[in-house]
Amino acid sequence: MSFFIPAWSRMDINKGLQAIESHRDLHIWIIENLKMVPVPERAYGNFFEEHCYVILHVAQSPKATQGASNDLHYWVGTAAGAEAQGAAEASVQSLQEALRGPTVQHREAQGHESDGFRSYFRPGLIYRKGGLASGLKHVETDMYNIQRLLHIKGRKHVSATEVKLSWDSFNKDDIFLLDLGKVMIQWNGPKTSISEKHRGLALTCSLRDRERGGRAQIGIVDDEVKAADLMHIMEAVLGCRVGSLRAAMPSKSVTLMQKANVRLYHVYVKGKDLVIQELATRPLTQDLLQEEDCYILDQGGLKIYVWQGCMSSLQEKKAAFSRAVGFIQAKGYPTYTNVEVVNDGSESTAFKQLFRAWSKERGRNKKPGGMCKLIQVKLDVDKLHIQPELAAQLRMVDDGSGKVEVWCIQDLCRQPVDSKHHGQLCSGNCYLVLYKYQNLGRVQYILYLWQGHQATEDEIKALNCNAEELDLMYHGALVQEHVTMGNEPPHFLAIFQGQLVVFQGSIGHSGKEQPAPATRLFHLQGTDSHNTKTMEVPARASSLSSSDVFLLVTAGICYLWFGKGCNGDQREMARMVVPVISRKNKETVLEGQEPPHFWEALGGRAPYPSNKRLPEEVPSFQPRLFECSSHMGCLVLTEVVFFGQEDLDKYDIMLLDAQQEIFLWLGEAASKWKKEVVAWGQEYLKTHPAGRSPATPIVLIKQGHEPPTFTGWFFTWDPYKWTNSQSYEEVAEGSLGAVPAISEITAELNNFQLSRWPGAGRAGPSALQALKGSQDSSENKLEVGSKAGGSSPRPSSYVSSTSSVINGSLPREQLMHQAAEDLPEGVDPTRKEFYLSDSDFQDIFGKSKDEFYSMATWRQQQEKKQLGFF
Numbered sequence: 001m002s003f004f005i006p007a008w009s010r011m012d013i014n015k016g017l018q019a020i021e022s023h024r025d026l027h028i029w030i031i032e033n034l035k036m037v038p039v040p041e042r043a044y045g046n047f048f049e050e051h052c053y054v055i056l057h058v059a060q061s062p063k064a065t066q067g068a069s070n071d072l073h074y075w076v077g078t079a080a081g082a083e084a085q086g087a088a089e090a091s092v093q094s095l096q097e098a099l100r101g102p103t104v105q106h107r108e109a110q111g112h113e114s115d116g117f118r119s120y121f122r123p124g125l126i127y128r129k130g131g132l133a134s135g136l137k138h139v140e141t142d143m144y145n146i147q148r149l150l151h152i153k154g155r156k157h158v159s160a161t162e163v164k165l166s167w168d169s170f171n172k173d174d175i176f177l178l179d180l181g182k183v184m185i186q187w188n189g190p191k192t193s194i195s196e197k198h199r200g201l202a203l204t205c206s207l208r209d210r211e212r213g214g215r216a217q218i219g220i221v222d223d224e225v226k227a228a229d230l231m232h233i234m235e236a237v238l239g240c241r242v243g244s245l246r247a248a249m250p251s252k253s254v255t256l257m258q259k260a261n262v263r264l265y266h267v268y269v270k271g272k273d274l275v276i277q278e279l280a281t282r283p284l285t286q287d288l289l290q291e292e293d294c295y296i297l298d299q300g301g302l303k304i305y306v307w308q309g310c311m312s313s314l315q316e317k318k319a320a321f322s323r324a325v326g327f328i329q330a331k332g333y334p335t336y337t338n339v340e341v342v343n344d345g346s347e348s349t350a351f352k353q354l355f356r357a358w359s360k361e362r363g364r365n366k367k368p369g370g371m372c373k374l375i376q377v378k379l380d381v382d383k384l385h386i387q388p389e390l391a392a393q394l395r396m397v398d399d400g401s402g403k404v405e406v407w408c409i410q411d412l413c414r415q416p417v418d419s420k421h422h423g424q425l426c427s428g429n430c431y432l433v434l435y436k437y438q439n440l441g442r443v444q445y446i447l448y449l450w451q452g453h454q455a456t457e458d459e460i461k462a463l464n465c466n467a468e469e470l471d472l473m474y475h476g477a478l479v480q481e482h483v484t485m486g487n488e489p490p491h492f493l494a495i496f497q498g499q500l501v502v503f504q505g506s507i508g509h510s511g512k513e514q515p516a517p518a519t520r521l522f523h524l525q526g527t528d529s530h531n532t533k534t535m536e537v538p539a540r541a542s543s544l545s546s547s548d549v550f551l552l553v554t555a556g557i558c559y560l561w562f563g564k565g566c567n568g569d570q571r572e573m574a575r576m577v578v579p580v581i582s583r584k585n586k587e588t589v590l591e592g593q594e595p596p597h598f599w600e601a602l603g604g605r606a607p608y609p610s611n612k613r614l615p616e617e618v619p620s621f622q623p624r625l626f627e628c629s630s631h632m633g634c635l636v637l638t639e640v641v642f643f644g645q646e647d648l649d650k651y652d653i654m655l656l657d658a659q660q661e662i663f664l665w666l667g668e669a670a671s672k673w674k675k676e677v678v679a680w681g682q683e684y685l686k687t688h689p690a691g692r693s694p695a696t697p698i699v700l701i702k703q704g705h706e707p708p709t710f711t712g713w714f715f716t717w718d719p720y721k722w723t724n725s726q727s728y729e730e731v732a733e734g735s736l737g738a739v740p741a742i743s744e745i746t747a748e749l750n751n752f753q754l755s756r757w758p759g760a761g762r763a764g765p766s767a768l769q770a771l772k773g774s775q776d777s778s779e780n781k782l783e784v785g786s787k788a789g790g791s792s793p794r795p796s797s798y799v800s801s802t803s804s805v806i807n808g809s810l811p812r813e814q815l816m817h818q819a820a821e822d823l824p825e826g827v828d829p830t831r832k833e834f835y836l837s838d839s840d841f842q843d844i845f846g847k848s849k850d851e852f853y854s855m856a857t858w859r860q861q862q863e864k865k866q867l868g869f870f
Helices: 007-020 082-098 115-119 194-211 228-238 256-260 314-318 320-331 381-386 388-394 457-473 490-495 568-581 596-601 668-686 728-735 739-751 765-789 829-835 838-845 849-853 857-867
Strands: 026-032 035-038 046-048 052-057 070-076 103-109 125-128 148-153 159-163 175-179 183-188 217-221 262-270 273-281 294-299 303-308 338-343 403-410 413-416 424-426 430-439 442-451 478-484 500-503 520-525 533-537 549-553 558-562 586-590 624-631 634-640 653-657 662-666 698-702
Touching: 026 082, 052 082, 070 082, 070 115, 082 103, 103 115, 103 320, 115 634, 148 194, 175 194, 175 228, 183 194, 183 228, 194 217, 194 728, 217 228, 256 634, 262 320, 273 320, 294 320, 303 320, 314 320, 320 338, 381 388, 403 457, 413 457, 430 457, 430 490, 442 457, 442 490, 457 478, 500 568, 520 568, 533 568, 549 568, 558 568, 558 596, 624 668, 634 668, 653 668, 662 668, 668 698, 829 838, 829 857, 838 849, 838 857, 849 857
Parallel strands: 046 125, 070 103, 125 159, 183 217, 303 338, 424 500, 442 478, 500 533, 558 586, 662 698
Antiparallel strands: 026 035, 026 052, 052 070, 103 338, 148 159, 148 175, 175 183, 262 273, 262 294, 294 303, 403 413, 403 430, 430 442, 478 698, 520 533, 520 549, 549 558, 624 634, 624 653, 653 662
8 A cells, every 4th residue: 555645744854854964873753643743862762652653764873884774664553543654654755765875664563673673772662652742742741740660571672661550560570660750660570680680770770861860769679578668669559469470471582493484575566466476495695686676585474575676666666565564464474574675785784694695796787707806905913903893804813923822632632732733733633722912912812623524523522621621721711713624714824824734534542643645635725824724635636626726745746736727826825835744855737737647646637627716705794793592492683783882791692793703792691601602603503594604613702801803893892891890780779769768758658658548458549649749749849940950950869949059050179079068058968060060060070961960870970989079
């Protein structure tokens, strides 16, 4: 179904586009009376269930990669009407036409939003009952005159849904916030984890800071017996709880196998009928998409992508959402199934990574026989230290000149390898390679776990066990990188300065090598010290390739064979490697000029690849960050889009997919999952829709020991962040309201005898009205204080009867480093900084009061301690 866009709507779009010229990434409009109305920025994250919203994310932040697309969403509330939905879809189409640059369109449904949408709203989404009151105030209302219960749930992406004000709404597994305006009580279910409590508290603090200007007091109920005062308040409002708490309804988690089930359909009109024809299943290739047509990609019924070729008609493009909805109905999928519409040339990262490979230049536009330019970048070690993004792209922490120790796993134990044999590995063994280097003035370690193709299961288990023993010896400071033979990363090769040689066979008991055959063939690949490796291959002619260099070792002589397609750098590196393999007489042989003995040693001539191999094109990709969790024994991934270091916390296990390797980051409070995480990385690769190689290196990193190859994928990285990070208990302690404030409300409740009504403790209207009255009275005082100050709302404890204090004009000497008894009369000793003039505050704190009070409370306290105001 399509919608006509009236003139007034186009005018609204033009006004909206003027606002987009600002430097904000995010812009939100609510559909009110079928018109787009801007939502105040401080209200972002609040959504009313009876409305639809239009959300635009502009790819203009430094985090956005060059050429990144804008994202245009329309959000549908659970109680939104059909007209509002139609207006939202029409507004999205109109915005799409008016915007410059590539844009991806999304349809989002309340409670089932995509990870990308949820990533915009840190620390969470708030779903509000009903429709928006007149005046479009959103949260800019008298928020002290409020009584509501919010159900908080979610892992990395938290949401809060307004529910019935009753104990019946509670369960054992989730978090509930009783919001009474002046006091906010976070009740943590007995089965909630510390990480859930931590994220719930972040949302509670955000609500307090945004909706109360930091003035509300927060109380936390972790143990009902120990939090008797808070429980007294809760029971005054909710009544006495009858019976035991119920368990939460189990949530449906999406497994990786479901996400891996991708199917591509060709969509076209035949006569009056819409035809949907299945084309292919996993793994998909980019050449399946033709620019004249439209396609639907179904990802396990979880998400529907509509791809529109650049030559498809305007009518087809306008019908994209309608076709997706029709497809959803035909398949019997839920109506809330997420939809994403992508255009040829502006595909989202998530869409592109569903395909085996994705080229910026579509294959049909390349000239037949054309070659990609191979640009050689000379490694500048100094730049690696000051530019971690370069280290990440090159996969090099340094030039490999650090200290190296090597052990071979023999008889399930690690045996040290003599330094003169470093880099000489056997395909039937496993090795530990410990690398020590300097970064940011401190010693860091990488432990490579190298696994030969012919290694046994017992040897692989022993490899992991010995790695754990080494990690304990180094107090958990080792970055562990799992490397499979043939897939060595550049830095591993650089450690051996291009002289890595992998021999067939193994070192058996007591360190004895298996007898070597009389004739051996080695394949030498690479042009410099950090991309050269040599692998022993079957000694037959079919193993040769015209693009490379080979060394044929016979009983009497060695032949160094140069293929027609190899270059001077390859030949030079090969000459350096030959002495590592054999000291016998060497004869250089050019392809096509081989002596008869050469072919006899290989068992006769045979066909082999003779075309010059083109340099591999570096695939176009953006790194993706996921939170890992386990549900019913299955790995569940939640993506964090537009990620930063602040998205990592001590309770997390995060997976960073950098295409050529997989990083698994382990927060310090998540150490109990350490044994599972590498298996999770392997499962991720195994079930990836694009058919990723299971031999992709997997890097295990612990919090505080991140190498530049990891930190370089983040726009900014603070190496000292973890030293200042706080636990849930510390954040909770810093966020709690002062005990006198809680006691004051408890006394008010006692005065009104809220716990002694007729009806066995069920809170009645008079009780709620009494509490509301006390809040209104408090609010009146707050309003007077804030108006007198002539500034934005401040915490309630700032209000004073002394006019000079209210106006915030006391000299800094009377406030800084002063004990409570030495402060001027009327000054709250817990808020000394507020009484500074605005200019003094800016000079001392380096920010305005508004900026300071928008920070988390624990950060405020930290700065106050440092500057003498605590």
